[in-house]
Amino acid sequence: MDKEYINILIFGHKNSPSRHLKIKKKTFKIILYFSGFLLLCLTFFICDYIQVKKKAYEVARLRQETETQKSQLHFFSSKIEDLEKQISKLKEFDKRIRIIANLEKGQEVFPFMGMGGPYPSDIRDKLRLEKDEKGLVQQMRVDIERLESEASTREESLSELERLLQTKKEILTHTPSIWPAHGWVTSGFGFRTNPFTGLTQMHEGIDISNQIGTPVVAPANGVVSDIQNDFVHGKLIVLSHGFGMTTRYSHLGKIFVRVGQKVKRGEKIAEIGMSGKTTGPHLHYEVRLNGIPVNPMRYILN
Structure with a gap:
């Protein structure tokens, strides 16, 4: 009969009497299994909590990065608008030069589509299609720097050409090129x-x-x-x-x-x-x- 039980002695302080507990082996096994299960669950929850904290930190970091990228994209979008205005001014330069030089309406002094690299509208397409935002921001930075350089160079070139053509026009209008009298x-x-x-x-x-x-x-x-x-x-x-x-x-x-x-x-x-x-x-x-x-x-x- 005693073989079905487990005897547990609990000793107290010097003056306290010891206690004797008898637990059935089956009950002890249940308690042991249940304790192991609780320990396993506790370990799982601790690990899960650590993972949740890591993910929360990662989400916070990604949110911060997203906000930074949004700010950069807004800045680049503003720069693109400025570049479009600058290119629009260059087109006006081209129009004025064609008038001064008496060129045909369809002729271009400089073909704008031959500038090389993406046009501002192409960059907007990238904004809609590109998945790698970090790479997109870097690419936009490079593209904008190049467009700024090309626009500035083109504006200087057109300004110089306009001055040259204006001078030539002045020379032509002041050159005696018609008969002063019939006879x-x-x-x-x-x-x-x-x-x-x-x-x-x-x-x-x-x-x-x-x-x-x-x-x-x-x-x-x-x-x-x-x-x-x-x-x-x-x-x-x-x-x-x-x-x-x-x-x-x-x-x-x-x-x-x-x-x-x-x-x-x-x-x-x-x-x-x-x-x-x-x-x-x-x-x-x-x-x-x-x-x-x-x-x-x-x-x-x-």
Whole structure:
């Protein structure tokens, strides 16, 4: 009978009597198994708690990282908008340059789609499609730096081209490229026999013959720098066109401008006359570059 029980002695202090417990072996086994089960459950819960704490820490870290990336993405998005505005300005530059250069509407001075790398809209597509946000942020940083550099370089290049074309346009508008009067060229530029002395002399312009009163127009934009009236040239106008270019008109009749007045290409400045030393009504027309007479026919385009 005693074999079915387990005897347990519990000793107290010196003066306390000891206690004797008898527990059935079956009951003891149940208690032992239950204690082991409780210990196992406790171990499981402790491990699970540790894992939960780790995951909570990881979630907090990921949230912080996500907030940082959101801030970076917002910053990059703002930079992309600035770049789009800058590129829009470059397109306006291109439009103005095409107008100045008289290019066709469809022509591009610089093909913007050939810049290399993604366009800002491509970056937005990446924002929607890319899963690796950290890699995306890094890629966006590289792309934005490159786009900023290219946009800045393109803007400087276009500005320089605009200044160059504007200067060329100014030169063209101030170049005497149209006939100053209708008529017939009766004497060209170069050496000829003087009709009054019979000697060979340099003729520093061209003679355009026509009736008295035929309009004389400015062949380019300029300013009336001088008006004279002498025995040889008669009534004379000098126009200054800038860039070292001047034109002279002799043997005039009526004069319609004054010194200091600005004139535009095609504007009437006088009429053909017969003033000064001349054999008949005509316009003596000269072009001078830095004070040296040059052949006017080199500049006339019409």
